[in-house]
Amino acid sequence: MKGEPVFREILEKVFEEKAYHFNVRSLSEATGVPSSTVSHSLRPLKEMGAIDISRKGINIKNPKKILLFWCSIRRLEPQVVYRKSLQMPVQEIEGMVPPEAIFTAFTAFKLRFGYVPADYSEVYVYGDAGQFISRFGEPSPPKERCNLIVMEPDMHLKKLGRATLAQIYVDLWNIPAWYAQEFINELDRMT
Secondary structure, eight states: TTTTTHHHHHHHHHHHHHHOOEEEEHHHHHHTOHHHHOOOOOOOOHTTSEEEEEEEEEESSSSHHHHHHHHHHHHSGGGGGEEEESSSHHOOOOOOOTTTOOEHHHHHHHHHHHHSSSSSOOOEHHHHHHHHHHHHHOOOTTTTTOSSSEEEHHHHHHHSOOHHHHHHHHHHHHHOSSTTHHHHHHHHHHH
């Protein structure tokens, strides 16, 4: 969805920098998203009372509503560009991932906080499919259960070079594995 970089930018600033005031132009510049798309993305947030929009700019009233809205519209599957079933532990897979890739979900949580609330068996990452094909071989057949899932990053995520706290949360929310909920519960306790 075109508005995802806008939600990521707002939530990064709120959760990680404690900034609650924005304007359309600054969001457009930070994300590379046209001002018209930024304005369109803000409309549902205003309607649900998560933000106020005035001549002075955009004030964030309820960041949790923005986060949960993003969770509800996010879809990982359309972004998946490579899947592979590898017969090795996740720690080994993580060590073999190209350095330009951006970890998300379980691995990003582990790297950010230094622990995991539950064991996990998949590595989710944003990156270039070509790099993963050259490193891990051709993708696995569609029906095969895979433990390396690569998604295409948008330009804003590439520019950041890392998954934000909100991105990690939203990606975990959209992973069907039962243990994803353990990570979400831990993030909820932190915020």
